[in-house]
Amino acid sequence: MENNISLTLKVWRQSDSKAKGGFETYKLETVSTDSSFLEMMDILNEQLVGEGKEPVAFDHDCREGICGMCSLYINGRPHGPDDDVTTCQLHMRKFKNNETITIEPWRSAGFPVIKDLIVDRTAFDQIIAAGGYTSVSTGGVPDANALPIPKDDADEAMDAASCIGCGACVATCKNGSAMLFVSAKVSHLALLPQGQVEAALRAKAMVGKMDELGFGACTNTGACEVECPKGVSIANIARLNREYLSAKLKD
Amino acid sequence: MKLDSRIPEGPLAEKWNNYKANQKLVNPANKRNLDIIVIGTGLAGASAAASFGEMGFKVKNFTIQDSPRRAHSIAAQGGINAAKNYPNDGDSVHRLFYDTVKGGDYRAREANVYRLASVSNDIIDQCVAQGVPFAREYGGMLDNRSFGGAQVSRTFYAKGQTGQQLLIGAYQALMRQVNAGTVEMHTRTEVVDYVIVDGKARGVITRDLVTGEFSRHFGHAVVMATGGYGNTFFLSTNAMGSNGSAAIKAYEKGAAFANPCYAQIHPTCIPVHGEFQSKLTLMSESLRNDGRIWVPKKKEDAEAIRAGKKKATDLSEDERDYYLERRYPAFGNLVPRDVASRAAKERCDAGFGVGTTGLAVYLDFKTSIERLGEDTIRARYGNLFQMYEKIVDDNPYAEPMMIYPAIHYTMGGIWVDYELQTTVPGLFSAGEANFSDHGANRLGASALMQGLADGYFVLPFTIQNYLADDIRTPRMTGDEKEFVEAEKAAKAKFEKLMSIKGSRSVDSLHKELGLVMWDFVGMARNKKGLEEAIEKIAAIKKEFWTNVKIPGSDKGMNVELEKASRLADFITTGDLMARDALNREESCGGHFREEYQTEEGEAKRQDDKFTYAACWEYKGEDKAPELHKEELKFEVVKVAQRNYK
Structure with a gap:
């Protein structure tokens, strides 16, 4: 009423x-x-x-x-x-x-204020551009059902992919870390066979870009998960750490 | 103005293959020297820009948002159609084509729709390769659901976030090209005009929304993919920033605007609650699979509910009027969108509406919950029920939802030929911005299909056919007189807006326009009302240009100035919609003229007079536009009266 x-x-x-x-x-x-x-x-x-x-x-x-x-x-x-x-x-x-x-406004070194309550979040685009994709061009791909994917993997990938890139995770983090955002994308693609091919390269490139752009380090406070409007889980950060570590070990 | 649809020779199923076999191509060395401008980063714009970049063209991509991922394609919930026939239920390219033409009430161009259906399967393959997490079955195969207007299950989906996942797929492909240096991305940048050199589109003038500075950009070709113009109505399911300005600027530069009166009114939206409401929220069409729509049978009950003296659950089964099931026993609650919307309006106008305003009907899950259990309903629609509860503060598991129709999608748009080229050579239009595939009514889950078809699988071919003749055209510097003059004119418009210094806010004028549109150019239209609307819109135009109030300056970021420049174009669009609706003396799809209905109140087409696309040519400020007709020829489809009884 x-x-x-x-x-x-x-x-x-x-x-x-x-x-x-x-x-x-x-x-x-x-x-x-x-x-x-x-x-x-x-x-x-x-x-x-x-x-x-x-x-x-x-x-x-x-x-x-x-x-x-x-x-x-x-x-x-x-x-x-x-x-x-x-x-x-x-x-x-x-x-x-x-x-x-x-x-x-969001307050973080990675998101400078443009005016009043508006901040610049192009850093997120730069992180995606560094490797947040599968390197396939238009055309010449196999039939969509050629590769069966277990339902649980597909569902888990969907949950990670539901990130909307708003930046609340960075804004709430005392370190100004973008780990939840980066890990959601790394997880989404690493969980699917299409994304596995470049998984190691992707984790290194995206983390490297995040560090370069002035986002802070993750100290596992878990604040990001609490504020995420889409419920993206910090389990993704653990997965990112595994992917990143195994990529580094291969170097 | 000459309208040449350039439909290729041959039987319908062979036209696209014939086109591809005979079109001109551009070799890789030449692609590097050719520039393409893409306006918009939704499904159509992002997929086109990414594909052009992959092909080796130099691309400049513009968006008004802070990131290409924000485009309103992201809000599509339900799914995307394709003729894969994975469920083995009898689907085929021909069936998808036929359903789309019929759903559009026989007002779309056959050849374009057939091509759309034939590339639909490639879209699903492409998206899966990108890592779009479509829903799957336990065997690992892709899952399908059904949607209105079809007898097969051909809709692929990713939870209730299909548009989001498809857009993120296209966005990631696009960012890969940004990283590769083939696409130059311009965010928070609005295209404010086109540059025409020797009759061809050769560039755009932009305004930086952060600094307020103007720039000139050259392109051998320009693609506009800026979505629809539903926000002409102020209240719609569109995003707040969605606007039709790039389309109106194209129209003013010589591109024909086709079928502006075809606007889709979606039946299941959360009703208006008050004067300060800013937008309307859509509840997915999929809810009509299990929800039953009703209003009270007796007016006294409706009045008591509006006064808060009774609740929906107080009414017994025989006191409820399930009017869709009553009127359309064959399709029931799953009639197409246009039919369901008009039926809701009819009941509310007759005094049976509910809610505090009387402009709402019930969407009730009681029967389904009794039959399937609350858990099943929660698994199917949980996220939508949560969304409803957050907005309305009512529990839809216990009380029926209240819904009312709202403006959702515009089928009309910039006229394009088979190659998606407008009447301005070198200017192409893709996605919702063009008029091409949905006729007078779009079926659910077809918008995502069309946007991606245009961007991934049509433009990459057709734009080469155009650019092949341009390999000797050197890049322009932006200092040519056409660029200088276009920039001067654009600047002058913004200076003029700032100089008015009146007393009315932009929003107050936009709301006034929206009310006129809803009352006279909305779900039911008639000659007298449309004539009145044209006069009222002219008065709003005059009021706007003499009395709008824009605080601040044109230097730096000024949100009110952005809104004002878009409202100026919405006023032009509103006028065009009313004129087109007045001209079309028939009812078809989303366009309902009260004078043309059957005895039962159903839409009645006038095929002998109106089997054409109405294309409007701009004739100058304050002059009436000129009508041109593209006759629609149906060689394969048998034109018939749609019947859902």
Whole structure:
């Protein structure tokens, strides 16, 4: 049932990548608890435009939890207080009347701020470009059923492949490590015979690129798994470590 | 304007082979000297750009997102069709072709659809080789499910995330080419205009969405694959950034826009809840396999439910009207999307709708849960039920879901010939952005198939046929007068937007446009309403260009400015949709004209007058576009009235 709440928002504002940012405080009256968090941000922006002020810039797109575009560090948690959801799937019924909500961008050396709440995540693309694929070109491939794959392997590969590349794992990690992201891709492909051929090369190339781009080391705190909106497991990190080690031993 | 569909000679099943046997090719040494621009990184754009890179062309790829992996293809849930016939249930290329033409209500071009069906199997092979984790059976073989409009199981799927997995496959192939240096990736970059030199598309003008700076880019050919224009309606299942601007810019530069009025309204979406709603969420069509759709039989019950005095579960079986089962006993809850949507609207308009607004119907799993058990239903649809619960805060295992139709996909788009070339030489269009394969209504699981067919298996052939004549054309520097003038015009448009300094926010104007579209150019259309819509859209256009308010500056990132420039093009699109809907005096697929229906309220085509693709030519600012017709000839398919009773 519809209910309205009032909120105080403390929002990180930063005019561009070089500027020194800071928090601004805004009041919002009558926000429907049926609204999504990003619809609440829309209401704030409509209010700011009305006052002739620049609206808050934030990344978002599909608004159904699959594109990985939305981010936001809400009250100290990536994607906010609900579990297994992205920010766009978070709803205002998770907040109380007159609550103060602090909204920040992802903060990590690997993700520099572009403006306000928007960060640059092209480092993830660079890591994929370093080896996150099977080296097959279009055409000339065998029939899809030529290679039977055990259902359990296919299902496990699917679970690893469900990563949406949002970066919550990096944002929540005290070391700013991208290990969950990298391990999800290495696992997805290593679990399938198509990806086995290049598994060792891939693990080395992707880890090498991750280190080069300034992401931190993994100390197994497990925070990434807790915040992952898609439930990607840290078992993948163990698998990545095995793949990486065996690749190094072969050198 | 001349529309030449360039359909190859020969019997239908041999046309594509004949084309490939006779087309021109470009040798490897020359490919290195030829540049292709690809706009968009969805299934069609990413697969095309990756394939061009692998072939040895120099590619520049543009996306408005922060990464090519964000394109809205990623949100497709259900699956992708192919004529593999793995379940041995009688499927074939011909059957897939026939179902697609029939599903499109006989308004698509036979030769293109046949080619689509014939390359569908290659797509599955390609994706598996890339490591796409399709669902498998215990024997290790690929699993299939069934979808609306077909009597076979031909849909391949990866959980409820098929679009995501296919897009990630194409994205990874694309990033491999970025690594190899054949593809230059431009993220957070919007194409704001095309450059035409001597009548041919030779490049684009872009705006960097972070810095606000404009750039000129040359290409021997340009491929636009920027998706559909469903967001004209403001509320749709499209992503917030999905827009039709690259299509409208192509139209304004001479590319015909075909069948703009063909928009698909998906029957199973979560209903609108309030004024600040930003988008509508789709619930997969697969739910209709086990869910039964109903509204109360009595108006008093519907009123009591809307007032919160009764609940759905208070109504006994004989107080419920399973209207799809009643009207369409043969297909029941699995009628095609257009039919199911109209039936929901009919009940709600008649006062039987539920929810607080009265614009909702029930999708009930009670019977299935009783028959199969809650665990089976959870295994089949668990992720969708969870998604519903997160949004609506209701438990769909206990209470029926509430759904209502919403704009989902646009079958219309930029007109292309058999080679996917537009009426501007050198400008190609792929995926949802073109008009080619779905006629007036798209079947479920066919959009992913078409996007990847165009990008992996059609354009790599046809673009060579075009570029073979260009091997002596040197690269342009971007300093040619055509580039300079196009950039100047694009800059002027953005400066003009900034200079208006009115009082209306972009969103408030977009919502106003969306309401007009939904009320008059939505699920049911009529002559009077469409004429009114054209006037109302003209008024919104005037209001927009005199009273829009955009804070900030055009230097640096300005999200409101981006939205404003896209809204300007949505207004053009809305006008075009209304004009096309007014012209098409028949009902077909997703286009329903109230004047043209059978006594039972079903869509009634006028084949003698409208068996053509309506192609609109831009004639200038504030001038009415000119209609050209591509007559559709059916040589193999027998045109008939669709019947789902």
